Amino acid sequence: MSVSYVSDISEGSGFFIVLKLIARWKGSLYKLVWLDLVVYLIIYYLINLLYRFALNSAQKETFHMIVAYCDDISTQLPVSFVLGFFVSGVIGRWFQTFMFIPWLNEITYSVMAAVNCADTRVSRKIRLSVMRYLNLAWILAMRRISDRIAERFSQQHKPKGGNTKDDDDCICRGRNEIWSVSQVSTWHTIIYKLRLVFTRSKS
Structure with missing residues (x-):
């Protein structure tokens, strides 16, 4: 770095x-x-x-x-x-x-434009949650490429850094232990993000 x-x-x-x-x-x-x-x-x-x-x-x-x-x-x-x-x-x-490095700039602008409801506080909370999961997915993907990022964002440091909660961290470890596939911890955070968006859009 x-x-x-x-x-x-x-x-x-x-x-x-x-x-x-x-x-x-x-x-x-x-x-x-x-x-x-x-x-x-x-x-x-x-x-x-x-x-x-x-x-x-x-x-x-x-x-x-x-x-x-x-x-x-x-x-x-x-x-x-x-x-x-x-x-x-x-x-x-x-x-x-x-x-080839994925950046979150374009998708951030898309989330800002798409997630917009009458209550500004709810919109802001949804946008922050979506970007939190996307940022976590980006970190998990980069950890598989860069040793420096893997050392900076280890499994123990993620909750301390504020990028994920304790329950999310348990889910990450559980899925890795069950399926033993490193890609799982990268894309399942995006699934949580999509589920959050669909749930909020229906409500």
Whole structure:
């Protein structure tokens, strides 16, 4: 999951805000590449020290030939062309994955437009109940995809987070234990939502 830095730039402006963001460690580029950079520097200085203090003249000539050969090979390979295909493939797959994530925006607007009766308090209560079950279904579906979401919204944390009640939580565990199908806990909350809408529409 992404790291938010809005709190760091909400109060202030100018050049020092940029320095403050650069100095961040959590979610920064330094945290991502520091290990690779350390390994690269260690290998580089080992080769440098080996060339300067451990090789004789003949071995240095052989080392120069190897370096020249590697430089000639690197100019023949279209590295930028290959990296362009790689980056485009990775970005394309990431964008397709992002587009397949179900969002609740459109269905929220539909619920706001459809659930509208004379009593505004009843309408608001129905809309909140419907969206609560839809939000729970979304969380249960995302728990099967993302480990971070599974840790954040575990079976014990759901009642504490206010996304479900204790009786709903018991129903979720009971159905999983009886049928042993992980998809059940995802779609049965939508069935409860539809039942609520049908019951309210008849009344």
